[in-house]
Amino acid sequence: xxxxxxxxxxxxxxxxxxxxxxxxxxxxxxxxxxxxxxxxxxxxxxxxxxxxxxxxxxxxxxxxxxxxxxxxxxxxxxxxxxxxxxxxxxxxxxxxxxxxxxxxxxxxxxxxxxxxxxxxxxxxxxxxxxxxxxxxxxxxxxxxxxxxxxxxxx
Numbered sequence: 001x002x003x004x005x006x007x008x009x010x011x012x013x014x015x016x017x018x019x020x021x022x023x024x025x026x027x028x029x030x031x032x033x034x035x036x037x038x039x040x041x042x043x044x045x046x047x048x049x050x051x052x053x054x055x056x057x058x059x060x061x062x063x064x065x066x067x068x069x070x071x072x073x074x075x076x077x078x079x080x081x082x083x084x085x086x087x088x089x090x091x092x093x094x095x096x097x098x099x100x101x102x103x104x105x106x107x108x109x110x111x112x113x114x115x116x117x118x119x120x121x122x123x124x125x126x127x128x129x130x131x132x133x134x135x136x137x138x139x140x141x142x143x144x145x146x147x148x149x150x151x152x153x154x
Contacts, residue, residue, distance in 0.1 A: 002074050009037045026050060136152070
């Protein structure tokens with residue numbers, strides 16, 4: 001079993017980032033996925049927790065050398081992680097669903113809208129943790145091809 005945290009859109013919320021660090025330590029996450037818009041917050045978080053932080057850049061991040069999309073597999077489940085602006089997720093999730101299908105992802109993790117979302121669309125589960133600046137995050141548990149995403153609040 002693998003359990004990890006998903007956050008996005010911290011936008012400089014130092015207190016919320018520190019509160020999330022407490023969650024990471026308490027829940028003993030295997031890693032964290034950060035979906036953009038607050039890279040400096042994730043650099044600060046990396047000093048507070050003892051696990052890997054997989055990071056993508058968002059539309060408000062101005063960093064060289066940070067990917068805009070990650071693809072990874074956990075216990076046979078394929079994930080795609082991205083900010084979401086490129087797929088116009090504020091207006092519809094169809095483009096993101098098509099992209100997830102095109103990269104054979106069973107789960108698409110995205111941010112940008114600041115609205116927590118967890119729903120099936122097409123062949124993928126689409127998960128937006130909401131904005132960490134508003135105290136929102138997601139937890140994902142993967143256990144032998146069974147994926148259980150949960151939306152949470154600090």
